[in-house]
Amino acid sequence: xxxxxxxxxxxxxxxxxxxxxxxxxxxxxxxxxxxxxxxxxxxxxxxxxxxxxxxxxxxxxxxxxxxxxxxxxxxxxxxxxxxxxxxxxxxxxxxxxxxxxxxxxxxxxxxxxxxxxxxxxxxxxxxxxxxxxxxxxxxxxxxxxxxxxxxxxxxxxxxxxxxxxxxxxxxxxxxxxxxxxxxxxxxxxxxxxxxxxxxxxxxxxxxxxxxxxxxxxxxxxxxxxxxxxxxxxxxxxxxxxxxxxxxxxxxxxxxxxxxxxxxxxxxxxxxxxxxxxxxxxxxxxxxxxxxxxxxxxxxxxxxxxxxxxxxxxxxxxxxxxxxxxxxxxxxxxxxxxxxxxxxxxxxxxxxxxxxxxxxxxxxxxxxxxxxxxxxxxxxxxxx
Numbered sequence: 001x002x003x004x005x006x007x008x009x010x011x012x013x014x015x016x017x018x019x020x021x022x023x024x025x026x027x028x029x030x031x032x033x034x035x036x037x038x039x040x041x042x043x044x045x046x047x048x049x050x051x052x053x054x055x056x057x058x059x060x061x062x063x064x065x066x067x068x069x070x071x072x073x074x075x076x077x078x079x080x081x082x083x084x085x086x087x088x089x090x091x092x093x094x095x096x097x098x099x100x101x102x103x104x105x106x107x108x109x110x111x112x113x114x115x116x117x118x119x120x121x122x123x124x125x126x127x128x129x130x131x132x133x134x135x136x137x138x139x140x141x142x143x144x145x146x147x148x149x150x151x152x153x154x155x156x157x158x159x160x161x162x163x164x165x166x167x168x169x170x171x172x173x174x175x176x177x178x179x180x181x182x183x184x185x186x187x188x189x190x191x192x193x194x195x196x197x198x199x200x201x202x203x204x205x206x207x208x209x210x211x212x213x214x215x216x217x218x219x220x221x222x223x224x225x226x227x228x229x230x231x232x233x234x235x236x237x238x239x240x241x242x243x244x245x246x247x248x249x250x251x252x253x254x255x256x257x258x259x260x261x262x263x264x265x266x267x268x269x270x271x272x273x274x275x276x277x278x279x280x281x282x283x284x285x286x287x288x289x290x291x292x293x294x295x296x297x298x299x300x301x302x303x304x305x306x307x308x309x310x311x312x313x314x315x316x317x318x319x320x321x322x323x324x325x326x327x328x329x330x331x332x333x334x335x336x337x338x339x340x341x342x343x344x345x346x347x348x349x350x351x352x353x354x355x356x357x358x359x360x361x362x363x364x365x366x367x368x369x370x371x372x373x374x375x376x377x378x379x380x381x382x383x
Contacts, residue, residue: 024251026251026274026276027251027252028246028250028251028252028334028336029334030246030252030334030335030336031334031335032252032332032333032334032344033333033334033342033343034330034332034333034344034345035330035344035345039342039343039345039366039375039376040333040334040335040339040341040342040343041340041341041376042339042340042341045340045341045376045378046378046379047376047377047378048363048377048378048379050373050377051377052373054365054373054374054377055086055090055091055350056090056091057090057091057352057354057363060354060355060356061091061094061352061353061354062094062181062186062187062353062354062355063094063095063096063180063181063186063187063191063352063353064087064088064090064091064094064095064096064130064350064351064352064353065095065096065097065098065180065191065193065236065350065351065353066084066087066088066095066096066097066098066130066348066349066350066351067098067100067238067300067320067322067348067349067350067351068080068084068097068098068099068100068302068322068325068348068349069099069100069101069102069137069240069301069302069303069321069322069323069324069325069348070100070101070102070137070302070303070305070323070324070325070326070329071099071102071103071124071325071326072102072103072104072105072120072121072124072137072139072140072325072326073105073120073326073328073329074120074123074124074325074326074327075327075328078123078326078327079327079346079369079370080324080325080326080327080346080347080348080369081123081124081127081325082127083347083348083367083369083370084097084127084325084348085127085128087128087367088127088128088129088130089128089129089130091130092128092129092130094186095128095130095131096130096131096132096133096178096180096193097127097128097130097131097132097133098132098133098135098193098236098238099124099132099133099134099135099325100135100137100238100239100240100300100301100302100322100323101134101135101136101137101138101139101140101239101240101241101301101302101303102137102138102139102140102240102302102303102323103120103121103134103136103137103140103154104117104120104139104140104154105120105139105329106139106143107139107142107143107147107150108139108140108141108142108143108147108151108153108154109121109140109150109151109153109154109157110142110147110150110153111149111153114153117154118157121154121157121158125158125161125163125164129163130163131163131164132161132163132164132165133164133165133166133167133178133193133195133238134154134158134164134165134166134167135166135167135168135195135197135238135239135240136151136154136155136166136168136171136197136199136240137199137240137241137302137303138199138202138240138273140154141171141199146203146207148171148209151171152171154166155169155170167195168195168196170209171197171200171208171209172197172200172209172211172214173196173197173198173200173201173211173214173219174194174195174196174197174219174222174223175194175196175222175223175226176194176195176196177192177194177195177226177230178192178193178195179191179192179193180192180193183232183233186355187234187353187355187360188355188360189232189233189234189360190230190232190233190234191233191234191235191236191353192230192233192234192235192236193235193236194223194226194227194235194236194237194238194296195237195238195239196223196237196238196239196287197240198239198240198241198280198283198284198287199240199241200219201216201219201279201282201286202241202273202279202280202283216286220286220287220289220290221290223287223290223291224289224290224291224293224294227290227291227293227294227296228293228294230294230296231294234297234353234360234362234381235294235296235297235298236296236297236298236299236300236351237291237296237298237299237300237316238300238301239299239300239301240301240302240303241273241280241283241284241301241303242275242299242301242302242303242304242319242321243275243284243287243288243299243301243315243319244275244284244310244319244336245275245303245304245308245321245333245336246306246308246310246333246334246335246336246339246342247304247305247306247308247321247323247331247332247333247334247344248274248304248331248332249272249273249274249303249304250274250275250276250336251274251275251276252332252333252334273303287315288314288315291315291316292314292315295312295314295316295317296316296317297316297317297318297362297380297381298312298316298317298318298319298351299312299315299316299318299319299320300319300322300349301319301320301321301322301323302321302322302323302325303321303323304321304323304331304333305323305324305326305329305330305331305344306321306323306324306330306331306332306333306342306343306344306345307321307322307324307333307341307342307343307344307345307347307348307349307366307368307375308320308321308322308333308339308341308342309339309340309341309342309349309364309366309376309378310336310338310339310340311338311340313338317380317381318340318364318380320349320364322347322349324344324345324346324347324348325348326346327346327369330344330345330346331344332344340378341366341375341376343366343368343375345368345369346368346369347366347367347368347369347375348367349364349365349366349367350364350365350366350367350374351363351364352364352365354382356382356383358382358383359382359383360381360382361379361381361382361383362379362380362382363377363378363379363380364376364377364378364379364380365377
């Protein structure tokens with residue numbers, strides 16, 4: 001009898017969740033550019049000619065930034081991390097790898113799961129000789145209940161490595177800045193990374209860590225002031241949560257049967273951390289407003305397990321979603337207004353900064369696991 005009652009409640013919850021999805025005006029409708037389909041590429045997006053020497057970008061390369069997210073559930077001998085090693089090691093002394101959160105599934109570095117958790121983090125730390133910066137995702141905070149202790153353990157484990165760090169620190173929203181090249185250096189214009197943590201914004205105010213009196217207003221102002229101080233440089237703003245997405249966190253179905261499971265989970269938790277949920281929409285509205293006066297080159301995020309390049313609109317020149325760092329955690333994706341590239345395929349995104357006789361040039365490569373040539377190579381600026 002008890003089992004029958006539980007089954008009935010589960011069936012009712014599932015039916016309610018799926019009914020809610022079907023009637024939700026925030027749901028995206030469009031083709032899924034999945035593993036078995038070709039990538040979406042905007043017709044007007046200019047492609048660079050194939051370069052068989054890649055990942056060796058030649059002597060004109062001055063800095064490389066690799067964007068990889070959601071790599072915290074690797075298989076043994078994870079092929080995506082092997083590809084990361086090739087791209088990171090090709091110019092290790094000039095490269096920085098940014099791990100865009102969800103570095104450890106399912107709940108960050110738990111005290112009762114240290115051996116496995118440290119092994120997963122070590123697989124990412126050891127993937128390349130290049131310097132690495134990790135930023136936290138919602139799963140690094142703990143799941144389903146956030147845990148500042150889990151996050152702190154991960155931060156301390158990563159910071160113990162001389163070739164890696166963890167930003168922002170202490171569960172605070174940031175911004176935290178890393179300068180890869182000061183103006184007048186090897187990147188004449190200057191190149192800086194700005195790290196923020198939107199998970200802080202998504203927590204109820206009484207659950208946020210004490211960050212020296214920081215509230216939403218001060219966090220947004222600090223981001224705007226930081227970007228103003230970096231005005232004129234190439235700036236990449238890095239976080240786990242995207243401002244928008246053509247993937248499931250933007251409203252696209254995961255596909256059956258995953259959609260049924262995720263819908264039930266959302267019904268139980270009350271949130272799936274999707275872009276249209278009120279707390280998320282509030283956070284991204286404040287972040288966009290802080291970015292708009294200076295419009296950095298790029299806003300980079302993970303969270304959705306696919307690869308996307310989008311026009312940045314008023315907030316930035318471009319947006320990247322690079323959350324396909326684990327082969328077994330690839331979801332779905334479609335094109336939305338402003339999409340330039342979209343593919344639900346494991347891999348990562350590379351930004352190459354070149355110094356050429358005609359000036360500085362920024363090239364973007366979408367690297368898909370198991371494929372020799374990039375799925376996309378395009379020029380973002382210069383040239």
